[in-house]
Amino acid sequence: MSPSDRRSSAPRPQRAAGPQRGPARSPRSRIADKPLLVNPRARVRVMFLAVLFVFTLFAAQLVRLQAIDAREVAEQARDLRMGTETTIPAKRGAMLDRDGVTLAGSVERRDIVADQTQVPDFKGLDPKPGEQRVGGVDGAAAALAPILKQDEATLKEKLTGERRWIQLSLGQEPSVWRQVQALRIDGIASEQVSRRVYPAGAPLAPVLGWVGSDGEARGGSGGGLELLFNETLTGTPGKSRVERSADNRVIPMGESEVTPAVPGQSLQLSLDNDLSWYAYNAIADRVKATDADSGTVVVMDTKGRLRAVTQFPSFDPTDRNAKGSEFSSLPFQQVFEPGSTAKVMSLGAALDTGAVTPTTGFTVPNRLTRADRSFRDSHDHPTLQLTTAGVLAQSSNIGTLLAAEKVDPATLEKYYRSFGLGQRSGVGFPGESSGLIKPSAKWDAAQRYTVMFGQGMSVTAIQDAGVFQTIANGGVRIPPTLVEGVKNADGSSTPQPLPEGTRVISEQTATDLSVMLESVVGESGTAQQAAIAGIPVAGKTGTAERYDPTVGRYQGYTASFVGFAPADKPELVVAVILQNPKKGYYGGTTAGPVFQQVMSYALQKYGIPPTGVQRTPFPLKVGEKPATDPEKVDPSLIGPGGTSGSGTPTAPRVAVTTSAPTAESSGTQSQGTRTPPSSATGGATAGASGTR
Structure with missing residues (x-):
């Protein structure tokens, strides 16, 4: 028997008796009986599978982000970095005078803003010897205060906090922003804006108008030509976006999207800046000297192009809150009864219809009864024998009635309206008045006659000037204009054609009226102070009782002189x-000198020389012979081109005869009562008072 057999067959020793246990199990079977996750190998296997699954998800997401949705994700990330869209303001078109001088324009300005969360990072400016560096909010406020001209404590308060955007100063010039930028203060930035400026100042402020805080004239926030041509002047704003970091800093070399702004179109106006300035000062001095409520001056050429439209009082475009500012454009918006300047229309109608001629004689009594009313002239006088020319030169109310009553009311009204009364000028000026004139069918018995000498109707200064433009233009009325052309941003321009003219009176009638109006500034006329040495002047005075709606009756006067040159x-x-x-308050003595000053300056500025001759005047009295040897002009009075010898525009000497007082200056107005207007037209219904 082998040793192994012996070992296996040998009896084993018996254990002591005790509790009986179940059959013994092998180690493998014991391990298999434990829970799965307790098994280290199984646990590792599960964890591997889980990690593999997670990495598979990551890989799938990576494939989606980098391949499938790469473009969309990149655009989303870029959009987050690009931030909000910034508007680039479009430069508003300028308004230029006839010579290209800027009357109204837009300039670049900077609104300085701050991010309060970044200002504390400011390290401070380099200190001077012996001083300590001060950074943060304190250092930023101390550095900004002298540049922005603000209190240091106020700036410190604005710079402290958690706001990402706050305004520090508005409308600063670019040079100021460059000083601020040089400080390199964290969180300080600027926004480019546009501000409207008016170099023409008060002389043209009411006609040019103004814009609102948004730089446009709309929704009740603007006026004048700014409002009228707002769509033309307004450009198309641009857009801008740049990449920014999480702390809102611009990323250098980052992407940017810029849609340039398209500037508005500019207007080339017919106005003359120098002439407007001169006229403004002349009328301002006269308003103060006569203690008048207001004064206006309108200058136009014979084709209706307005060269000056000015008034006093006006307003300062840089301080619209100043006391006494007048924002209405009085030449377009203020109506008044014209008085004797309307006689040229009445007599023009009589001449044009053939009812009278310049030499038709009239017996002019001291009083004339019509429509149960007693009419008179501005002064008492014996019965006069005047021609039609004499009636106009002497500004006789009674003589005008005798001549114009030969024309029926409907025809008379037709001529008034053909001269431009009762309708807006055509400029389209915001708030422009059309004047006030009733249809002739609604005239009462007295108004039938009062309109002949300019009471019972109302006009604007633009309309009053337009009447004389018609005569000066040979009887053809051309509506007034203010715009000569439109300029585009590329420098091209589109000229604006003149409106079509309308014949009102014949050329012969216009010539006759012109010759007759020369006598008004002559020795026997009512406006010697409007005369210009060496230059024949044709014009007419006006002195009308003024209806004051604040008291509901006539109170005070409207004094005027309207004329043209060379006659x-x-x-x-x-x-x-x-x-x-x-x-x-007489037109010849109050308004006449201003006409002389302004017309003299204008003729000299434009180099309009004297013609060198005088036309033979019509006789003013019945039986009087016309002059056969008219006085020649002395060329030495005015140099070449209408300037003085030095070539500098100066007010020329005035040829005034003072030996004999004129009827206007010497006469005294007799006492009479006035009846308030019978309607809202403001028309006089009583003819007790005369006009000049």
């Missing part, structure tokens, strides 16, 4: 209106 070859028309002057 025999007209180039320019000037209208001067004074409302309620208290130190003298």
